[in-house]
Amino acid sequence: MPHLIAVDWGTSSLRGARLDAAGSVLEEKSAPLGILNVPNGDFAHVFDSLFADWMKPAGSVCLISGMAGSRQGWVEAPYVACPAGLDELKKKLHWIEPGRIALVPGLSVEQGDVPDVMRGEEVQIVGGLRLAGISDGLFVLPGTHSKWATVREGRIVGFRTCMTGEFYGLLSQHSILARTLAADATLDEAMFLRGVTRAGNGEGLLHNAFGVRALALFDRLSPSQSASYLSGLLIGEELRHEAPGARDVIAIGAPALTARYALALKSMDVAVRCFGGEATWAGMRALQG
Amino acid sequence: MPHLIAVDWGTSSLRGARLDAAGSVLEEKSAPLGILNVPNGDFAHVFDSLFADWMKPAGSVCLISGMAGSRQGWVEAPYVACPAGLDELKKKLHWIEPGRIALVPGLSVEQGDVPDVMRGEEVQIVGGLRLAGISDGLFVLPGTHSKWATVREGRIVGFRTCMTGEFYGLLSQHSILARTLAADATLDEAMFLRGVTRAGNGEGLLHNAFGVRALALFDRLSPSQSASYLSGLLIGEELRHEAPGARDVIAIGAPALTARYALALKSMDVAVRCFGGEATWAGMRALQG
Structure with a gap:
């Protein structure tokens, strides 16, 4: 299985890790470049500046979770309704570059007439x-x-x-x-x-x-x-x-x-x-x- | 019974009223001179500038309630413990000028090991x-x-x-x-x-x-x-x-x-x-x- 680049891209900061086939962390990095701090909203540029090196090996895949998939993020990855687990999340990965970079969708749930959300x-x-x-x-x-x-x-x-x-x-x-x-x-x-x-x-x-x-x-x-x-x-x-x-x-x-x-x-x-x-x-x- | 000057002196503002013997309001005034806005902490000066005219008739009495009786106020009028009503409050009026100007004390109460207060x-x-x-x-x-x-x-x-x-x-x-x-x-x-x-x-x-x-x-x-x-x-x-x-x-x-x-x-x-x-x-x- 190819190396995985995992990025948790939040509101005020992001952190990424390069994982080997067994899931061990080979390298980590973080930056104060949360979705509200992305210059000109150019998410692709920030992504490349931080992770282009890690993505060089053929077959590298990057999964991004967090607010990067919100309406104010890179691309909106619609919420998946509960109940949901690994299978539903995998099916609904939102590919920015097919087979290469995907956003993990957040979840939503309804309680009475009020929704709740997580990303x-x-x-x-x-x-x-x-x-x-x-x-x-x-x-x-x-x-x-x-x-x-x-x-x-x-x-x-x-x-x-x-x-x-x-x-x-x-x-x-x-x-x-x-x-x-x-x-x-x-x-x-x-x-x-x-x-x-x-x-x-x-x-x-x-x-x-x-x-x-x-x-x-x-x-x-x-x-x-x-x-x-x-x-x-x-x-x-x-x-x-x-x-x-x-x-x-x-x-x-x-x-x-x-x-x-x-x-x-x-x-x-x-x-x-x-x-x-x-x-x-x-x-x-x-x-x- | 002499005229009563009643003053509700709070944190950010105060308001006063001149009452006749029957308790009817003859005149009202208010000012943005709450206890945090009293120049140099000179409460007596602010009081005189606003109410000296009303206090001129012989026998005039002024009662002041609110934060003016707190530690940050004119003079501290210690809290009276509950249960308390009219009698307890009257007994514990805190006279600034005997028979002429008094602070109404606030109340305190204990609930478990936590107090509560009002003024x-x-x-x-x-x-x-x-x-x-x-x-x-x-x-x-x-x-x-x-x-x-x-x-x-x-x-x-x-x-x-x-x-x-x-x-x-x-x-x-x-x-x-x-x-x-x-x-x-x-x-x-x-x-x-x-x-x-x-x-x-x-x-x-x-x-x-x-x-x-x-x-x-x-x-x-x-x-x-x-x-x-x-x-x-x-x-x-x-x-x-x-x-x-x-x-x-x-x-x-x-x-x-x-x-x-x-x-x-x-x-x-x-x-x-x-x-x-x-x-x-x-x-x-x-x-x-």
């Missing part, structure tokens, strides 16, 4: 299934917009997005809480778990978030404690809705972030396995295979 | 009780930070703050939702109520808020519809936690805002009575009497 996470989930050696499970991919996906017999049957990371940024930087909060403080695990526990009171984020202000007002939380407590409130609120009754969860993402979810989930007696960037490459390899 | 709303609630001719009830004072207060036998026994208005500002102006949302659009009642209903699914604000993005992505919500829908999601989320099982609620605040709460509450078969600025003046008159 890029589907490849991480496919990879996570391979790495964990399973075909069923509950996945969380934390981030600005966290994704929770349920997999049955290898297919993503449904998923939900939570704006947890974005809410943390808004509240810690732009709200009244910002005045008494050190957003870049290192994690205080006890305060984080106190926030997770507080969220479990079921009294709602709109109310519990004000508690951060009131605690600071009475000098009961320092600025760095406030940051960890708020992070716990938000992740606790997310888990309360997304993981009730779960026994084990697979978390895929940046280690600093999956570690917070693991901490919170373990405090609720939920088992957690974490994967990082390797899940993307494993997913791409599965899509090629 | 100014306690006067509106005291006034609302008078205007409605009741001594028990559930009050909502919507705003940047909404307050929900439970009154029994004329005393506020507990209250809770929700950051609903601030969340609306953050999400509509600073989040990914801002790209496809017209924050200043006039209310679309049907879309607002659709948001209220959606919040009732109990799936949480972190997830439901992303639905605004996904609906816009599929061209199912226009920018002005998105604003009304998001407002409904937030107020619906607040009501779900604060008014479950309520049969009637008294809303005090700006008419444009209390009208939204009334619309949402009526859709849940909860009766609503609304009061505006007159509640502040009625509360001040009660505190003097």
Whole structure:
């Protein structure tokens, strides 16, 4: 099987890897050239400047996941409706150069009269299934917009997005809480778990978030404690809705972030396995295979 | 009884009224001189420049509520702990000039290990009780930070703050939702109520808020519809936690805002009575009497 070039092309940055036939990473590179930062919208030029060398060997194939397939990206690769797994994604690869460069489509799902979407996470989930050696499970991919996906017999049957990371940024930087909060403080695990526990009171984020202000007002939380407590409130609120009754969860993402979810989930007696960037490459390899 | 000068001195602005012995408003004035905008922190100077004329008649008394009594205000008037009503507030008036100018203290309450606070709303609630001719009830004072207060036998026994208005500002102006949302659009009642209903699914604000993005992505919500829908999601989320099982609620605040709460509450078969600025003046008159 020829070498595979795998590219995760997101909103603000991209990263690529050259994989050998066994799926091992031979070389990686990244650049701050997310889809919003592509000069003149010339995606082909950016692609060539970064990956032309890697694509030289005859039979090289490149798969690109993420926002590059969105309406604002290189070419729009329409969402594939859930349930969908490896087979559906392979059938719907959107070829920019047939047999050479393809976009992996994102997934969509309907919940009542409201849709939900993902782009890029589907490849991480496919990879996570391979790495964990399973075909069923509950996945969380934390981030600005966290994704929770349920997999049955290898297919993503449904998923939900939570704006947890974005809410943390808004509240810690732009709200009244910002005045008494050190957003870049290192994690205080006890305060984080106190926030997770507080969220479990079921009294709602709109109310519990004000508690951060009131605690600071009475000098009961320092600025760095406030940051960890708020992070716990938000992740606790997310888990309360997304993981009730779960026994084990697979978390895929940046280690600093999956570690917070693991901490919170373990405090609720939920088992957690974490994967990082390797899940993307494993997913791409599965899509090629 | 001498004339009363009543001043509601908030964070960004203040408004005052001169009341006759019966509590009728003789004259009103307002200024953009909230506690954060007082030149050199010289509160006495600002007070004199605005109200010296009104204070000339012998025996004139001025009561000031709101953030002027906070740590960042004129003088700190310590919070009075709940339960508290007219008697407790009168006893704890914080006199700046004995018999002439006093600050009304705010209220505090403990819920578990987290405090909550209000400053100014306690006067509106005291006034609302008078205007409605009741001594028990559930009050909502919507705003940047909404307050929900439970009154029994004329005393506020507990209250809770929700950051609903601030969340609306953050999400509509600073989040990914801002790209496809017209924050200043006039209310679309049907879309607002659709948001209220959606919040009732109990799936949480972190997830439901992303639905605004996904609906816009599929061209199912226009920018002005998105604003009304998001407002409904937030107020619906607040009501779900604060008014479950309520049969009637008294809303005090700006008419444009209390009208939204009334619309949402009526859709849940909860009766609503609304009061505006007159509640502040009625509360001040009660505190003097």
